[in-house]
Amino acid sequence: xxxxxxxxxxxxxxxxxxxxxxxxxxxxxxxxxxxxxxxxxxxxxxxxxxxxxxxxxxxxxxxxxxxxxxxxxxxxxxxxxxxxxxxxxxxxxxxxxxxxxxxxxxxxxxxxxxxxxxxxxxxxxxxxxxxxxxxxxxxxxxxxxxxxxxxxxxxxxxxxxxxxxxxxxxxxxxxxxxxxxxxxxxxxxxxxxxxxxxxxxxxxxxxxxxxxxxxxxxxxxxxxxxxxxxxxxxxxxxxxxxxxxxxxxxxxxxxxxxxxxxxxxxxxxxxxxxxxxxxxxxxxxxxxxxxxxxxxxxxxxxxxxxxxxxxxxxxxxxxxxxxxxxxxxxxxxxxxxxxxxxxxxxxxxxxxxxxxxxxxxxxxxxxxxxxxxxxxxxxxxxxxxxxxxxxxxxxxxxxxxxxxxxxxxxxxxxxxxxxxxxxxxxxxxxxx
Amino acid sequence: xxxxxxxxxxxxxxxxxxxxxxxxxxxxxxxxxxxxxxxxxxxxxxxxxxxxxxxxxxxxxxxxxxxxxxxxxxxxxxxxxxxxxxxxxxxxxxxxxxxxxxxxxxxxxxxxxxxxxxxxxxxxxxxxxxxxxxxxxxxxxxxxxxxxxxxxxxxxxxxxxxxxxxxxxxxxxxxxxxxxxxxxxxxxxxxxxxxxxxxxxxxxxxxxxxxxxxxxxxxxxxxxxxxxxxxxxxxxxxxxxxxxxxxxxxxxxxxxxxxxxxxxxxxxxxxxxxxxxxxxxxxxxxxxxxxxxxxxxxxxxxxxxxxxxxxxxxxxxxxxxxxxxxxxxxxxxxxxxxxxxxxxxxxxxxxxxxxxxxxxxxxxxxxxxxxxxxxxxxxxxxxxxxxxxxxxxxxxxxxxxxxxxxxxxxxxxxxxxxxxxxxxxxxxxxxx
Numbered sequence: 001x002x003x004x005x006x007x008x009x010x011x012x013x014x015x016x017x018x019x020x021x022x023x024x025x026x027x028x029x030x031x032x033x034x035x036x037x038x039x040x041x042x043x044x045x046x047x048x049x050x051x052x053x054x055x056x057x058x059x060x061x062x063x064x065x066x067x068x069x070x071x072x073x074x075x076x077x078x079x080x081x082x083x084x085x086x087x088x089x090x091x092x093x094x095x096x097x098x099x100x101x102x103x104x105x106x107x108x109x110x111x112x113x114x115x116x117x118x119x120x121x122x123x124x125x126x127x128x129x130x131x132x133x134x135x136x137x138x139x140x141x142x143x144x145x146x147x148x149x150x151x152x153x154x155x156x157x158x159x160x161x162x163x164x165x166x167x168x169x170x171x172x173x174x175x176x177x178x179x180x181x182x183x184x185x186x187x188x189x190x191x192x193x194x195x196x197x198x199x200x201x202x203x204x205x206x207x208x209x210x211x212x213x214x215x216x217x218x219x220x221x222x223x224x225x226x227x228x229x230x231x232x233x234x235x236x237x238x239x240x241x242x243x244x245x246x247x248x249x250x251x252x253x254x255x256x257x258x259x260x261x262x263x264x265x266x267x268x269x270x271x272x273x274x275x276x277x278x279x280x281x282x283x284x285x286x287x288x289x290x291x292x293x294x295x296x297x298x299x300x301x302x303x304x305x306x307x308x309x310x311x312x313x314x315x316x317x318x319x320x321x322x323x324x325x326x327x328x329x330x331x332x333x334x335x336x337x338x339x340x341x342x343x344x345x346x347x348x349x350x351x352x353x354x355x356x357x358x359x360x361x362x363x364x365x366x367x368x369x370x371x372x373x374x375x376x377x378x379x380x381x382x383x384x385x386x387x388x389x390x391x392x393x394x395x396x397x398x399x400x401x402x403x404x405x406x407x408x409x410x411x412x413x414x415x416x417x418x419x420x421x422x423x424x425x426x427x428x429x430x431x432x
Numbered sequence: 433x434x435x436x437x438x439x440x441x442x443x444x445x446x447x448x449x450x451x452x453x454x455x456x457x458x459x460x461x462x463x464x465x466x467x468x469x470x471x472x473x474x475x476x477x478x479x480x481x482x483x484x485x486x487x488x489x490x491x492x493x494x495x496x497x498x499x500x501x502x503x504x505x506x507x508x509x510x511x512x513x514x515x516x517x518x519x520x521x522x523x524x525x526x527x528x529x530x531x532x533x534x535x536x537x538x539x540x541x542x543x544x545x546x547x548x549x550x551x552x553x554x555x556x557x558x559x560x561x562x563x564x565x566x567x568x569x570x571x572x573x574x575x576x577x578x579x580x581x582x583x584x585x586x587x588x589x590x591x592x593x594x595x596x597x598x599x600x601x602x603x604x605x606x607x608x609x610x611x612x613x614x615x616x617x618x619x620x621x622x623x624x625x626x627x628x629x630x631x632x633x634x635x636x637x638x639x640x641x642x643x644x645x646x647x648x649x650x651x652x653x654x655x656x657x658x659x660x661x662x663x664x665x666x667x668x669x670x671x672x673x674x675x676x677x678x679x680x681x682x683x684x685x686x687x688x689x690x691x692x693x694x695x696x697x698x699x700x701x702x703x704x705x706x707x708x709x710x711x712x713x714x715x716x717x718x719x720x721x722x723x724x725x726x727x728x729x730x731x732x733x734x735x736x737x738x739x740x741x742x743x744x745x746x747x748x749x750x751x752x753x754x755x756x757x758x759x760x761x762x763x764x765x766x767x768x769x770x771x772x773x774x775x776x777x778x779x780x781x782x783x784x785x786x787x788x789x790x791x792x793x794x795x796x797x798x799x800x801x802x803x804x805x806x807x808x809x810x811x812x813x814x815x816x817x818x819x820x821x822x823x824x825x826x827x828x829x830x831x832x833x834x835x836x837x838x839x840x841x842x843x844x845x846x847x848x849x850x851x852x853x854x855x856x857x858x859x860x861x862x863x864x
Contacts, residue, residue: 038470127638
């Protein structure tokens with residue numbers, strides 16, 4: 001009985017006056033076993049809050065027909081928008097569409113365009129399509145089918161009475177473009193407000209220092225709102241403005257952004273989807289400069305980050321992962337004496353690596369990194385986390401600095417690569 | 433009505449025969465805004481599965497008294513063990529204990545040891561304790577209080593009729609030691625079973641094909657259970673066995689694992705935490721062989737993956753990211769003619785890159801990759817996604833293959849790096 005009363009209360013609560021209230025239902029036993037984190041829920045939560053949709057619940061349920069239908073029964077009583085993630089694959093475990101169809105009393109019917117896309121996908125891969133794959137081309141009758149630009153499982157939107165079901169695949173790289181390209185436009189069309197966010201990307205300053213610098217601005221926010229978020233080694237500030245459809249939220253964002261930029265200055269390296277590597281690549285491209293990289297402890301991570309950017313090839317000439325002393329000598333001309341006298345992890349070696357990569361490649365700009373990523377290799381005077389980062393250009397400008405980085409191996413490598421990229425950004429902008 | 437029937441069904445389902453079924457309720461609006469991921473749920477999910485407790489649901493609800501009580505009302509109808517995370521702080525938003533007390537009709541009473549600990553905590557930091565801090569020392573009557581070794585908010589266990597409520601703080605660094613030191617011993621004392629999982633890591637076969645090869649095994653699973661999971665380009669099979677305390681679950685897992693290995697063979701590259709790169713590094717280390725890598729379109733990703741493994745330095749000699757033709761010529765001795773006649777992305781160039789990297793470095797094993805990662809650079813006869821992967825050793829063994837990889841740039845790079853690593857694994861194991 002308690003549950004029934006419960007439902008009535010919730011219904012009043014969530015439906016009273018509010019435009020659209022949402023619940024995310026993650027379907028997958030792997031989530032309940034902790035094999036993966038529910039990053040889909042976090043991604044969708046951020047997007048829904050940007051869209052001004054009230055998200056009231058996350059639910060996760062296993063690959064179990066009865067329990068999925070139970071979760072749907074609970075959700076439909078307390079929200080208007082139900083977003084499911086996962087359970088769209090070809091295996092017997094994948095039953096989200098089946099559960100929604102059964103729950104709503106709808107048939108699953110074949111969607112020819114999806115069948116064609118599915119077969120094309122396998123042909124292109126030279127793989128034979130197996131019978132159970134066709135499962136992915138069946139949808140509850142009346143579905144708006146959402147094409148999957150990355151994988152084989154399309155999503156769907158089902159409107160049923162006054163409720164909306166958005167059915168999305170589990171893998172983030174499939175879910176995210178599908179949400180961006182198909183679900184956001186669908187939801188925006190239903191809304192009478194426009195909400196726009198602009199994210200400021202920040203590197204090289206601590207969270208508390210940043211918040212002190214803009215304390216008063218944070219304290220007095222209303223519309224636009226400001227959401228600080230601390231990432232692994234970066235910070236972001238999300239400015240979100242809400243206006244009626246016929247106004248431009250950006251007009252509200254701009255003056256606030258200007259005030260924040262006055263306070264924080266050049267630690268703001270970009271906006272929205274900018275990354276340190278994308279900013280470096282575009283700075284290089286715009287000034288038609290080339291870059292070459294000599295890496296030891298970062299093991300190719302810096303080259304990898306730069307070459308992950310489309311069009312990097314116009315700026316990126318060459319990278320050398322000179323892990324062994326031998327390769328430092330042969331490829332970069334680091335002298336045996338230097339290695340013997342100061343060691344591979346030293347100011348002197350970093351300097352010679354930088355000179356070597358610039359000389360060997362003729363690139364305009366160079367990076368050289370040598371350090372101890374750990375867990376092994378540390379000594380009392382050269383502990384794990386000690387990293388030398390050298391940046392410079394072919395005109396002889398050079399800056400070599402040492403850092404003591406915390407965390408385990410991959411964290412040290414990640415931080416070192418970010419510092420190197422940010423240092424090059426500052427050099428290209430002639431900042432300090 | 434549907435909901436009520438629903439509940440009865442669930443109750444039968446989850447309580448029928450099973451010892452203890454659990455739900456995690458995360459309390460915190462920051463989770464619903466996507467400001468943080470629900471890592472507590474993943475951590476607790478892993479621990480509960482290791483404890484042999486069936487976790488059936490994750491729920492997340494905001495800092496709202498009525499909705500928290502609603503979530504409790506739903507949970508108590510469908511599970512026996514309810515674990516809440518978050519909402520134990522001093523602010524007015526923190527209301528988890530208050531909601532549980534109201535829901536169960538219990539008073540909140542002061543816990544003197546917690547008051548003392550709280551005051552000591554503030555004295556130690558020379559901070560004055562504010563009145564609302566004492567909120568953290570009040571618990572539902574009859575609680576087993578769980579001391580917080582890191583922060584100011586203790587947790588609690590409340591036994592109510594045949595249900596157990598475990599109340600934990602939100603910050604992972606407070607929640608995890610509390611769970612390890614106080615909750616696990618409590619739960620183990622209640623349990624009469626042992627559960628163990630073993631994960632098989634699989635590469636080079638599609639999810640549906642794998643599914644078909646072991647369809648009968650999957651169809652007839654009970655104990656051990658088998659959970660297939662499709663990652664970005666890999667597959668995993670988690671085998672989980674449950675036995676009475678005095679038996680060994682591994683004895684149930686082994687024969688099933690053997691049957692699966694008979695069906696899938698050498699696409700199973702490792703178990704549990706193994707990765708393609710960790711397996712390659714350990715194969716190289718065990719045979720005291722060295723490796724060198726020449727990368728074009730993967731831009732250092734293969735080197736980066738190998739060097740992310742602790743101890744890689746004993747096997748990894750050097751990587752070259754020869755992005756420009758110039759660097760392919762100067763560093764690897766690829767001939768101008770070959771580049772002009774066949775192009776940088778060709779069987780011939782991949783072959784010369786491999787010979788070049790082996791010659792230049794003297795490594796035992798080599799990898800060379802050249803391709804078009806996109807989005808630009810594709811042509812009708814050489815489309816985006818065309819990648820040549822060459823592997824070989826210093827004794828002249830060589831294998832060069834072309835692939836048409838799908839997806840955007842970083843996906844093509846990721847897949848190419850995985851194929852290269854798996855090819856080396858197969859070479860080192862003399863598989864086909």
